[in-house]
Amino acid sequence: MTLRHLALAAIVAALPAAAQAQQKTLRIAxxxxxxxxxxxxxxxGSEGMRFLGFPVFEPLVxxxxxxxxxxxxxxxxxxxxWAQDDADPRKWRFALRQGVSFHDGTAFGADSVIWNLDRFYKNDSPQFDAPAAALARGRVSIMSGYRKIDDRTVEIETSRPISYLPYLLTWxxxxSPQSYAAADHDWGKVAAAGGAxxxxxxxxxxxxxxxxELSRNDGYWNPDRKPKLDRILLLPMPEANTRLAALRSGQVDWIEVPPPDAIPSLKQGGFQVVTNSYPHVWPWVFAAGKPGSPVADVRVRQALNYCIDRDxxxxxLNGTAEPSIGFYKANDPLFGKPENRYKLDAAKGKALISAAGYGPQKPLKITIGISTSGSGQMLPLPMNEFLQQSLKENCGVDVAFQVVEWNTLLAGLRATPEASQWLGADALNISLVSSDPSQMARWFLSxxxxxxxxxxxxxKDAEFDAAFATVETERDPAKIAAALTRAHERLVDGAPWLYIVHDLNPRAMSRRVKGFVSAQSWYQDLTRVDLQ
Incomplete structure (x- = not known):
């Protein structure tokens, strides 16, 4: 038995016997x-939200x-x-759902909303939680205030008018405030027990x-979303072949991201392989604002986009992705008509590299921070090795890697390009969400x-910022769409990322798994899933 299989056996052996024997226990790798x-x-990242976020804890939107x-x-x-205030569009009012209880039996209402917002946004609150606050503030950075109107109404204020605030609030x-009190006001103890x-x-x-382990909440407020499963077991398995072996041996029922070369044999073996288009971009995020980095030059960033072999x-990837030449997909009505239409064009790439001052006497050298696995990361090691070879063969670019664990890499997403969390790199390979305008603002607004x-x-791009100011303040859908299109054209021509692929969200499952709907989203509704 290999070390990989010994590790897997140890994980499974550590699970509670009652859970393993449960007839409707879905095991996910x-x-x-x-x-x-x-x-x-x-x-x-979003894998955390998919499995230990939305199934257990809920947002206003x-x-x-x-x-x-x-x-x-x-x-x-x-x-x-919810509604945006006509007189002051920085303010939104949210009418809260009645009759909702936390898992510990306490009632949800305006007081618990304010308590949680203080957890994230008020540094001197007794319940302030620095790690959680870093996540919340990085995702929703424009919240400037909030208050209770009455027991079922709260008001949230932003630092400027934001048309897409409801999308941001999904994060x-x-x-339950009571779960924090019951844990001696210690977030570490809340985590150990599992928050409510x-x-x-x-x-x-x-x-x-x-x-x-997740168990069905029999007191859930929405009768249309009562789970069919009794339990879900979530198992971390960062290595793709370990996940594959666990599925084939019957140790799990569902795996995220099966190895692409195993997909034909999985289908032949009677396993379900599910894919679907969804708002996912797998790029290199360039340190475009880092002084002294080669990628601070737009010509270098454009050149690299012409030097890779997306086909x-x-x-x-055995057909589990689509080529990416922008933030949006090429067939999206909002893609627009940018000046650049990226494809493998080594001559154009070399010309841009030469214009930027690099060549045989001064080779272009860049360092990329990558992970071994992670949420939406697909197969980062072989994919990045392919890019390394492609850039060298097509345009003579030398690529070095800094390889770290996923959460270490994620720290770079919350740091400045000069900070140590960026690993001294010129780009970070972090897969990101492209679902709505709020995400475009997150990744690109100066x-x-x-x-x-x-x-x-x-x-930083003044034309992009100007277009997005229209997106944020306009209420006419046609004018918003036109501004988004212009903003996207700037994203293509300004090349803040190396656009590589859009993932098709592959999953492999036992034939026992029924009822799964592969939503075009980073998230999935596990209440619909059943086991035969």
Whole structure:
């Protein structure tokens, strides 16, 4: 038995026997190297939100994950409705859902909303939680105030008018204040016990670095989303072949990101392999605002986009991705008509590299921070090795890597390009969300430069900012679409990223798994899933 299989056996052996024997216990192998944090604001990126976020803890505004035939959009969550103030568009009012209880039996209401917002945004609050606050503030950096209007109404104020605030609020999850008090006012103890949310599943067991067990919440407020499963076991397995072996041996029922070369044999073996288009970009995020970096020159960034073989990458991935030549997909109506249409064009790439002052006597050399696995990271090691070879063969670019664990790499997304968290790199390979305008603002607005927001590369473009000011303040959908199109054209021509692929979200499952709908989203509704 290999070390990999011994490690897997140890993980499974550590699970509670009752859970293993449960008839309707769905066992999921995640790409994460550790169990996401369990106190109500999970780490591990969107995979953490997918498995230990939305199933357990809920936001005011949630995602509608019921359909596979169109991109997911928002729906009411813990707020039944919301409205932007006509007199002061910086203010929004949210009417809270009534009759909702946390898993510990305490009622959800305006007081618990304010308590949670203080947890993230008020440094001197007794419940302030620095790690969770870093996540919340990096995602929702424009919140300038909030207050209780009455028991079922809260008002949230932003630093400037923001048309897409409801999309941003999908990132803020709510935890029971009582669960914090019961844990001696210690977030570490909350995590050890598993925080109490309002979601369809509750955390029933947590073993650090081994597993988390979710159990059905029989008192869930939404009768249309009562889970069919009794339990879900979440197992961190960062190595793709370990996940594959666990599925084939029957130790798990579902794996994230199966190895592409194993997909034909999985299908032949009767396993389900599910893919779907969704708002996912797998780029290199350039340190465009880092003085002295080669990628501070737009010509270098454009050149690298012309020097990679995207078709060869798709062959490596066995059809589980689409080529990326922008933030949006090429067939998106908002893609626009940028001056650059990236494809493999080595001559054009070399010419741009030469114009930037590099060549045989002064080779272009760059360093990229990459991870071994992680949320949405696909297969980062072989994919980055392919890019390294492609850039060398096509344009003579020398690429070196700094390889770290996923959460270490994520720290760069919240730091300035000169900071140590960037690993001295010229780009970070971090897969990112492209679902709505709020995400475009997160990654590219100059006012969202880290550490305030999530524009980690510090790219700055006056035309993009001007277009986005229209997106944020305009209320005419046609004018918003025109401004988004112009903003996207600037993203293509300004090349703040190396655009590589859009993932097709592959999962492999036992034939026993029924009812799964592959939503066009980073998130999935586990309440619909059943086991035969």
């Amino acid at each position: 995640m790409t994460a190297s550790d169990v996401p944090t369990t106190a109500g604001m999970p780490n591990n 949630d995602w509608d994950l019921t359909r596979a035939d169109k991109p997911a959009d928002i729906r009411p969550g813990l707020a039944e409705s 803020i999850l709510f935890t 949310g309002t979601g369809p599943f509750r955390i029933s067991r947590f073993v650090p670095r081994v597993s988390a 060869g990458m798709l062959a490596l 006012s969202n430069a880290t550490p305030v927001g999530s524009n980690a590369g510090h790219w």
